[in-house]
Amino acid sequence: MEQAIIEIHGLSKTYGSLKAVDNLNLRIQQGEIFGLLGPNGAGKSTTILMLLGLTEPTAGTARICGLDASRNPIPVKRKVGYMPDNVGFYNELSALENLKYIGRLNGIPEHEVETAAKDMLISVGLEAAMHKKAGTYSRGMKQRLGLADVLLKRPEVIILDEPTLGIDPAGVRDFLELIRQLNQEQGITILLSSHHLHQVQQVCSRVGIFVGGQLLAEGSVETLAADLFKADPHVVQVTLQKAATVSENELLQLPGVTKVNVADTAIEISGHADITPDIVRYFVHKGCDVTGVQKRTYGLDEIYQRYFENNIKENEVHNEKSTGLFQRSFFGRFKKR
Numbered sequence: 001m002e003q004a005i006i007e008i009h010g011l012s013k014t015y016g017s018l019k020a021v022d023n024l025n026l027r028i029q030q031g032e033i034f035g036l037l038g039p040n041g042a043g044k045s046t047t048i049l050m051l052l053g054l055t056e057p058t059a060g061t062a063r064i065c066g067l068d069a070s071r072n073p074i075p076v077k078r079k080v081g082y083m084p085d086n087v088g089f090y091n092e093l094s095a096l097e098n099l100k101y102i103g104r105l106n107g108i109p110e111h112e113v114e115t116a117a118k119d120m121l122i123s124v125g126l127e128a129a130m131h132k133k134a135g136t137y138s139r140g141m142k143q144r145l146g147l148a149d150v151l152l153k154r155p156e157v158i159i160l161d162e163p164t165l166g167i168d169p170a171g172v173r174d175f176l177e178l179i180r181q182l183n184q185e186q187g188i189t190i191l192l193s194s195h196h197l198h199q200v201q202q203v204c205s206r207v208g209i210f211v212g213g214q215l216l217a218e219g220s221v222e223t224l225a226a227d228l229f230k231a232d233p234h235v236v237q238v239t240l241q242k243a244a245t246v247s248e249n250e251l252l253q254l255p256g257v258t259k260v261n262v263a264d265t266a267i268e269i270s271g272h273a274d275i276t277p278d279i280v281r282y283f284v285h286k287g288c289d290v291t292g293v294q295k296r297t298y299g300l301d302e303i304y305q306r307y308f309e310n311n312i313k314e315n316e317v318h319n320e321k322s323t324g325l326f327q328r329s330f331f332g333r334f335k336k337r
């Protein structure tokens, strides 16, 4: 089997009676952008800390860049760049001065440190602001500076913990684009932890859905969707100009149609195959004025909800209240931002 750049096997961490991470198994290949997706308290940060050798596992192993993280924390630090959710800088120093300082700490020789720092600032789009004090930077600019800081040691893997927290939508878009570029142009493997479903979906090749210390599922969004929605993978939403008498039975007679849901002028039809042409023909033949036809694709939010429907109810019966709270706050946060 091809060696993965991150290999987690049977990894657990308990704090007293709390299982923060519970028997986690995960492999991430070189060059992937992997999204660790889960709500607050799911165990993402604890997993990251174990991968960096910053906290000792209760059981299991975390290997990164061929190193056992808990046995080799210092070599791991050299190969892995870690950006926490709140990066700290010297506010009175300029971005360039901050980076030069970090470069020296990382052992970059004096005659190279200025060029190296400038190169990194240029690569993260901070060229014009490099002489400004870090204290005057916006949250988005600070995250870029954080990325430059991490890149300075030319890491093989970058771990980003909630990197887009508190950045405005345009800043998020630019930051995600930057991550994608780094991955494509420099082949850096990226592990990104987040609870923002749509952001993760935009940038990650594979995701892991992490809840209550356990990995509920992993795979590409397409694979997860195909697996979860295999009963009726194709959904067509038809909108009519005005409510018509639509016969659900007639629609159910059309080849491949498995489910019909009529709500006033909006009709949702599910099927085994792509049923769009037959559906459109049906409504036109009935003389209905069709104002919209849309094929629904399943994104991470549907996948997440389906996991809740299928797993959470059974797994967390003992903790029903907190699950409800968590579910509400998770989707609440996702929708608000």
Ligand SMILES: Nc1ncnc2c1ncn2[C@@H]1O[C@H](COP(=O)(O)OP(=O)(O)OP(=O)(O)O)[C@@H](O)[C@H]1O
Pocket: 015, 018, 019, 020, 038, 039, 040, 041, 042, 043, 044, 045, 046, 047
């Ligand atoms: N040092 C600690 N001592 C006791 N409990 C801890 C400690 N660190 C984390 N926990 C608990 O472990 C669980 C997982 O926390 P963790 O920070 O890993 O979650 P997370 O998914 O990163 O969430 P967040 O996005 O809020 O950081 C939480 O219930 C948290 O309270």
